[in-house]
Amino acid sequence: MTPPILSLQNVEKRFGKNHVLRGVTLDVAPGESLVVIGGSGSGKSVMLKNALGLMTPDSGNILFNGEDVTQARGKARARMRERVGMLFQSGALFDSLTVWENVAFRLVNSGTLSRAKAKEQAVETLRKVRLGPDVADLYPAEISGGMQKRVSLARSIISKPDLIFFDEPTTGLDPITADAINDLIIEQVRGLGAATVTITHDMASARKIADEVAMLFEGRIIWRGKASEVDNSGNAYVDQFVHGRADGPIQPAL
Amino acid sequence: MSNASTRKRGIPNPLAWIGAATLGFFAEIGRLATFSAQVKAAAFSPRWYFGQIWKQFVQIGFYSLPVVGMSAIFIGAALALNIYQGSGRFGAEQFVPNIVVLGITRELGASITALMLAGRVSAGIAAEIGAMRVTEQIDALESLSASRYRYLYAPRFLAALVAVPMLVLVADIIGVMGGWLVSVYGLGFDSTVYLRNTLDFMTRNDVLTGIIKAFVFGGIIALMGCYQGDKSKAGATGVGRAATLSMVGAAVLVLAANYVMSTIFVEVGL
Structure with a gap:
């Protein structure tokens, strides 16, 4: 077992x-x-x-x-x-960071990837949750509640x-x-x-x-x-x- | 009805109330001391988030310049007027520039700047961190393997330690200028004589004591904001309360620290 x-x-x-x-x-x-x-x-x-x-x-x-x-x-x-990944009830996106910075936070924080590479991965992960690259540079306050949940989902899965x-x-x-x-x-x-x-x-x-x-x-x-x-x-x-x-x-x- | 049963029904026992308040006070001191130690440990050991430190330095230092400058010029001007009025009673009006520069550099530049920053910066930090706390952003930060002490609190603490002394230097210059403006254009002092008296009388220690105070005040302002924000309770009321408590706490601690440091400076002859 x-x-x-x-x-x-x-x-x-x-x-x-x-x-x-x-x-x-x-x-x-x-x-x-x-x-x-x-x-x-x-x-x-x-x-x-x-x-x-x-x-x-x-x-x-x-x-x-x-x-x-x-x-x-x-x-x-x-x-x-x-x-471990976590999707919070409120989304809990960092409102001082852009959408891609939120998604790639763990990658950038761990220092394993450059910001440019981390952004590429964030945009790719956003695509998996049906969000286009145009959303990447917006701030959480500029997107809808449903989009925020998808961004939060992207953040929880990016590190596999x-x-x-x-x-x-x-x-x-x-x-x-x-x-x-x-x-x-x-x-x-x-x-x-x-x-x-x-x-x-x-x-x-x-x-x-x-x-x-x-x-x-x-x-x-x-x-x-x-x-x-x-x-x-x-x-x-x-x-x-x-x-x-x-x-x-x-x-x-x- | 006996006294005991009256108390049971809701009239507080004053001794119990005093005991609970005293215990609560010391418990709060303990929590604040533990929190401060954790922030300092994070601030003075790697890893540092330089982007966050710079962002906070701009937020605390640059954006506080208008309020610090405005406060300093009016305090300097009012100080000159009051000293002129008071010293006139024993014919000592010529000491206005000396007392203005002494008062501004040793005392008012640092304390007025710190009190203004207790409102603008400490309450702002508490509100921002409190909002992050109640919207689960701090939990999210921790779940993403980032320490809130390193990512949120240490950058604010370090930025305040650097920015507040710089703001106090600016306040000293603008405060003295406020006194000069009123003295020259309102009280009939000669500009050159006023400035010469100011520069001749002022010592390096006068400025240094203000800067040392500012360094300590910077730490108090950032720590109180972070502490109250960190323990903020849910909802708008909780965040509002955190902002108020941080401002009041920072202001009281700044004034208490100011007295303690002034005493030490007098004792050691600074």
Whole structure:
């Protein structure tokens, strides 16, 4: 059996009295597309930030390619992040840099390529997400929300990572643009052979991009199964969530 | 109803409040000291982002010239008028140029420049970094294997260390010029005599003390902006609060540092 590229083992995280993650255990196999669903405030983003090392868990372990990176700092953390991409919910493009500088940030920052070569690669990667070279010299504020998501996707794939995190990749987009983003994620990620962890509320997106779906509720993974099984999970929480019903065991976050 | 139960229902216990405030104050000092140490460690060891340092130098130094110049000329002019009025009580009007140059170079050039920069630069840095924090740009930076201390904070800190002393030199010159303008065209001083008195009286130490202060003020202004921006909470309110706290914090620390350094300079005879 192939060892997981990412493994979260009983991860817990508190903010004061708010116990957000209460023992999350999750494995992601190489090349697998895992979608984590869950209501607002269920801890999805916190789980992702712990996995990426932007937060440190209070307890539990996080393994990347078999190496324990829970408390990794400095070079060990940098080594892990070199192999990981992330698309943030807001896009999180640097608004003081042009589109191509955003996309090529990792290449320029690592000092492995000249700016000219890095720009060439950025323009090529922008083309893969259906953005023309005319966009390269614009600033993020000068392009639409959908284009910003595509730029952010380009930034997350340019270094050909082994694992990519997607935080609500279709939030705030119209259904057509959201579907186009889903198609790009599938096309580009399959092309790279990277594993992905996507957190989303958008069930259309989850059904389209997931190999497997896991549900996070009250800080724990309460169900995991194949994407084709999500509509007949036999789990009352999952049923309520995927069918978007107010009635059921999950109380609406009002 | 007993006193104890009244307190339980919401009237704060003054001792508990004082205790919590004291602990909070020292915790904040500790966090600021740790943050400052991390910024300094990043600033004085490789790798340096020279493009970012230059960009910040222009932002902090060049774009602050108008506000520093305007403040300095009015302070110099007002100082000359007040000294003329005060010294007239004991017939010492001839000392106006001496006191103006002493006041500007040793004290007002540096402190007025720093206070203006606490508003323009420190609050600006806090707002910019706070906005980056709440839009996840800082998380994105870290996820791309770039340290926020090296890429964002160290360049601002280094740029301020260089730019603020230069701005203070400009403020010294323009401040003295403000005093000269009012004295010559408003109070009837002879231009040549005024300038000769100014140059004869001023010593190298007068200018040096102002520059040393400016160097420290530069560090305070950049660090407070970066610190408050870094710990900014989500939303417009959080970013606004970070900007306000950085400005107020930088201004208070500048004035406190000014007093401490003035005391040291007097003690060592500078």
